[in-house]
Amino acid sequence: MTDSPETPRSPVYVGSRTPAPQPQNLADVLERVLDKGIVIVGDIQVRLLDIELLTIKLRLMVASVDRAREMGINWWEGDPFVTSIEEGDGDGSEAHQLQRRIEELERKVGEEPSRERQR
Amino acid sequence: MSGSGDSVVHAYGVVGAAEPVTLPMTGIGRTLVRLVELGELSIIAGDLPASTYGEAAWAEHAQDPAWLEPVARAHHDVLQSVVEHSDVLPLRLPGIYPDEEALTGAFTASREELHERLRFVCGCREWSAHVFLSAAEPEEPAPAAPASGRDYLLMRKQKVEQKGSSRQARQELATEVYEGLSRSARASVVNLVQDRALSGRSEPMLLNSAHLVARDEEQDFLAVAVELDRYVGAAGGLRVEVSGPWPAYNFAQAGDEARTSGGRT
Numbered sequence: 001m002t003d004s005p006e007t008p009r010s011p012v013y014v015g016s017r018t019p020a021p022q023p024q025n026l027a028d029v030l031e032r033v034l035d036k037g038i039v040i041v042g043d044i045q046v047r048l049l050d051i052e053l054l055t056i057k058l059r060l061m062v063a064s065v066d067r068a069r070e071m072g073i074n075w076w077e078g079d080p081f082v083t084s085i086e087e088g089d090g091d092g093s094e095a096h097q098l099q100r101r102i103e104e105l106e107r108k109v110g111e112e113p114s115r116e117r118q119r
Numbered sequence: 120m121s122g123s124g125d126s127v128v129h130a131y132g133v134v135g136a137a138e139p140v141t142l143p144m145t146g147i148g149r150t151l152v153r154l155v156e157l158g159e160l161s162i163i164a165g166d167l168p169a170s171t172y173g174e175a176a177w178a179e180h181a182q183d184p185a186w187l188e189p190v191a192r193a194h195h196d197v198l199q200s201v202v203e204h205s206d207v208l209p210l211r212l213p214g215i216y217p218d219e220e221a222l223t224g225a226f227t228a229s230r231e232e233l234h235e236r237l238r239f240v241c242g243c244r245e246w247s248a249h250v251f252l253s254a255a256e257p258e259e260p261a262p263a264a265p266a267s268g269r270d271y272l273l274m275r276k277q278k279v280e281q282k283g284s285s286r287q288a289r290q291e292l293a294t295e296v297y298e299g300l301s302r303s304a305r306a307s308v309v310n311l312v313q314d315r316a317l318s319g320r321s322e323p324m325l326l327n328s329a330h331l332v333a334r335d336e337e338q339d340f341l342a343v344a345v346e347l348d349r350y351v352g353a354a355g356g357l358r359v360e361v362s363g364p365w366p367a368y369n370f371a372q373a374g375d376e377a378r379t380s381g382g383r384t
Contacts, residue, residue: 026188027317028247028362031310033191036368037211038236040130042225044174044215 127173127215128155128222131163131197132366133208133233140207143200147172147193155219157226160233163197163207164222167215177213198366202244208237209366232373239306240370243331246340246363248300249318250293250326250351253358285355292351293326296359299347303340304330308369325357329369337364 039045129147134140136159146152146165155162170176172190180186194212201207216222226233265271301307312324332340341361348359 025318025362026192027313027319028365029191029195030187030317031313032209032365032368033194033212035211036371037209038133038233038371039211040214040225040229040233042216042221044127044217044221045213045225047174048177048213048215 125169126166127169127217128219129165129167129172129194130210130214130216130222130226131165131194132201132210133226133237134161134163134201134205135159135237136161138205140201140205141203143197146197147190152197155222157223158230160226160230160237162222162226163201164219172215174215177215181213195366202364202366206237206241206243207366208233208240208371209368211372236371236373240331240367242335243305243333243367243370244337244364245367245369246300246304246330246332246337246361247365248296248326248328248330248344249313249324249360249362250296251320251322251324251358251360252289253322253352253356289325289355289357292355292357296347296351296357297326297328299343300328300330300340300361303336303343304332306331306370310369322358329365331367331370332363 131146131152134154136156140154140161140163142152142154142163144152147167148171150165150167152163152165155164167173191212194214198207198209216225265274297307297309307328307330310327310329312327315321315323318324330340344359344361351357351359
């Protein structure tokens with residue numbers, strides 16, 4: 001499996017059942033080169049600190065949506081690059097649906113009792 | 120070479136000067152990769168055209184994944200080919216300096232720290248572990264439509280509670296994976312899980328960790344990973360995926376490692 005001399009360049013993915021589709025996951029690379037590694041600050045680095053925006057964005061994408069929401073951050077809503085986070089996200093969207101449904105029910109009950117059955 | 124306004128120096132990482140290092144020919148933008156000697160350390164560096172990779176280029180393009188991805192990958196590829204055979208301390212991006220003088224100045228000032236970190240990762244490489252929920256949660260057959268609003272809320276409550284307890288059980292299994300892997304590692308760190316948008320996977324990730332493993336203990340580490348995968352697969356439908364070896368990105372900066380285990384038992 002891995003006792004041959006290591007494959008150069010790409011880390012080997014060791015999934016015992018299904019090998020991961022990509023040889024090298026971009027997320028794993030970005031997480032490392034942008035957020036890990038040692039920082040040796042020179043003049044340019046000081047000026048480039050603004051670019052940490054990117055790191056922050058990545059960090060937020062990496063963080064769970066729920067946690068970001070707790071922090072009161074919702075910039076991703078409407079950001080096409082990250083909207084897929086929302087899709088099929090277990091509890092977040094379910095909670096939303098539930099909330100919407102309750103609001104809908106409250107509206108029906110409160111305002112128009114006569115129209116509660118439309119069919 | 121460097122020092123003029125049309126090029127900047129990019130630093131990839133640091134190696135011990137005594138260690139023989141096999142450098143790849145080229146790095147970012149197919150530019151040459153070379154070693155800059157600094158006493159007992161050598162900096163893996165390259166000269167890049169300032170117009171395409173200088174400070175202004177970073178400021179302008181750093182938010183653009185199409186620009187960033189090849190830079191990130193090329194930076195990583197250089198380090199990856201070095202770590203196959205020698206210890207290397209990877210640098211975080213952006214790693215550019217106006218000229219070689221600025222580069223050596225900055226690195227000289229951080230010499231102590233660089234030595235200390237190189238010693239820390241000495242003889243080790245990084246392995247990444249991800250735990251995924253391998254199958255979608257079994258969907259129950261659609262229950263009968265609730266007869267009333269109260270029924271509906273009761274049903275929801277039960278469902279949420281069930282979900283909560285199985286979620287907790289899975290989280291505990293993921294923790295067991297982390298602890299099991301940590302016992303075969305010199306140091307370990309837990310990172311935030313990657314969201315699906317980043318991981319590109321449809322299954323949720325429950326654990327994202329990195330482990331510093333001695334080169335001669337990698338086979339043991341992998342064997343433990345396979346065993347843990349089998350265990351959590353049977354116990355909770357989880358899957359353990361391990362990748363590596365990586366350069367020790369997660370252990371390059373002091374204080375990043377959450378815990379230094381006493382190594383193996």
